[in-house]
Amino acid sequence: MIQDFNISSEIQAILESVMDPEIPVLNVVDLGVIRDVEVKGKEITIKLTPTYSGCPAMDVIGDDLERAFAAYGYTTVVQLIMSPPWTTDWITTRGRAALEKYGIAAPLDETADKDVLLNDKKLVKCTHCGSQNTKLVSQFGSTACKAMFQCDDCLEPFDYFKCLK
Amino acid sequence: MNPIKELNPTFLQSQENKTHLVNYLLGVADNYLILGQRLGELCGHGPNLEPDIALTNISLDLLGQVRSFYQYIAQIKGDKSTEDDIAFLRKERDYKNVLLVEQPNTDFGYVIVRQFFFDVYNKLFLNSLQQSADETLRALAFKGIKEASYHERFSGDWFKRLGDGTAESKERVQQAVNDLWIYTDELFHTTEADNAMIAAGVAPDMLQLREYYYEKVEELLSTATLQIPEVEYFQKGGKQGIHSEHMGRILAEMQYMQRTYPDSKW
Ligand SMILES: [Zn+2]
Numbered sequence A: 001m002i003q004d005f006n007i008s009s010e011i012q013a014i015l016e017s018v019m020d021p022e023i024p025v026l027n028v029v030d031l032g033v034i035r036d037v038e039v040k041g042k043e044i045t046i047k048l049t050p051t052y053s054g055c056p057a058m059d060v061i062g063d064d065l066e067r068a069f070a071a072y073g074y075t076t077v078v079q080l081i082m083s084p085p086w087t088t089d090w091i092t093t094r095g096r097a098a099l100e101k102y103g104i105a106a107p108l109d110e111t112a113d114k115d116v117l118l119n120d121k122k123l124v125k126c127t128h129c130g131s132q133n134t135k136l137v138s139q140f141g142s143t144a145c146k147a148m149f150q151c152d153d154c155l156e157p158f159d160y161f162k163c164l165k
Numbered sequence B: 001m002n003p004i005k006e007l008n009p010t011f012l013q014s015q016e017n018k019t020h021l022v023n024y025l026l027g028v029a030d031n032y033l034i035l036g037q038r039l040g041e042l043c044g045h046g047p048n049l050e051p052d053i054a055l056t057n058i059s060l061d062l063l064g065q066v067r068s069f070y071q072y073i074a075q076i077k078g079d080k081s082t083e084d085d086i087a088f089l090r091k092e093r094d095y096k097n098v099l100l101v102e103q104p105n106t107d108f109g110y111v112i113v114r115q116f117f118f119d120v121y122n123k124l125f126l127n128s129l130q131q132s133a134d135e136t137l138r139a140l141a142f143k144g145i146k147e148a149s150y151h152e153r154f155s156g157d158w159f160k161r162l163g164d165g166t167a168e169s170k171e172r173v174q175q176a177v178n179d180l181w182i183y184t185d186e187l188f189h190t191t192e193a194d195n196a197m198i199a200a201g202v203a204p205d206m207l208q209l210r211e212y213y214y215e216k217v218e219e220l221l222s223t224a225t226l227q228i229p230e231v232e233y234f235q236k237g238g239k240q241g242i243h244s245e246h247m248g249r250i251l252a253e254m255q256y257m258q259r260t261y262p263d264s265k266w
Helices: A009-016 A057-070 A093-102 A110-118 B015-040 B049-077 B083-088 B108-129 B135-163 B167-183 B192-199 B206-223 B245-260
Strands: A023-027 A034-040 A043-048 A075-080 A134-138 A146-151 A157-161
Touching: A009 A034, A009 A057, A023 A093, A043 A057, A057 A075, A134 B049, B015 B049, B015 B108, B015 B192, B015 B245, B049 B083, B049 B108, B049 B135, B083 B245, B108 B135, B108 B167, B108 B206, B135 B167, B135 B206
Parallel strands: A043 A075
Antiparallel strands: A034 A043, A134 A146, A146 A157
16 A cells, blocks of 8 residues: 655655665655655655664665755755654555566565575565475575575575565 | 653753763663674675675664664764764773674684674563663664564574584584673673663663573573583673773774764765
């Protein structure tokens, strides 16, 4: 579900033009990190929640938002908020589809996630061929939010976006 | 989780409380900074790709957490100091981290044992901190514990794998346990500032955590078929700013850029 910030379609479109620098097919609205938007004339206050504490993408997202809005004559204040903490449940349906298309398996629910990460259950679908005959290669992938998987049918490796709750 | 008690709104109007809170937070946050820096040294030097990436990610998490704590400290102090000043411009004696986190990356066994000893503590600590009387600390703890759980799973798995692995991995990881065990007790020492914050309900009761800690660590030692070391005394000092010889070298490397080019920004 996409949150309704009660903003104009122009502002919504500018927001959605800003992408996660590490997953460039996922915009910040679909990533679920925008918690609130307040527009007063040409001044915009955006409440942003970090995905992971040390995620280097956060500073970049803040700068990118300022730049994107500046191009339309807006000044932006980005406030980081910690509570409630971000969860992968906030990734929108559209965001999950974008992830899968990009080659990253979208997060499973909490129980299924534990089963694949800790109990070797085969529940993650290969993003190349759709097979569920997949195995965990490493809990830690190229970034903190991902784990590395391999498909035992097509033998291709792929990333899985871990559930965070 | 609900706080045990809510902080009186006038709490931070007292200069004494403010100073104690800042000192307490430094004791917590400096551990993250120094361990994060230590792990950062391993970037590109892990034994193979998986632990290399994992340790670097853990380092990033810790540095991310420390930023939140330092920002909060800067906010409480209310002067012009920033998170960067707190991280980079203090002298060795002003850092309040425990000795454990400054111990060197002697070999992979040491890295894992140091991490495991810290992660067990950190998870217990953040779990309790979620009930802090301070709202900001509750939020930071709630955020941090998800990451700390991952860290503990990583270091705990390797701890078992090395302990119950080959003869050589077992010998080396046992050596690391023997050498680092003496630094574990300090994790639960409290300073005057800590005690004031425990009394105010801001900080968790460390004596209780200590009990859970040794239960958990000793259980894992036994699963990993490792021996619990017998020691006559534990090392301490870091929390008072009295550090081991390693600390100066960490700071020299970490602070080099800020001291050479003051106020430089990325
Ligand atoms: Zn496949």
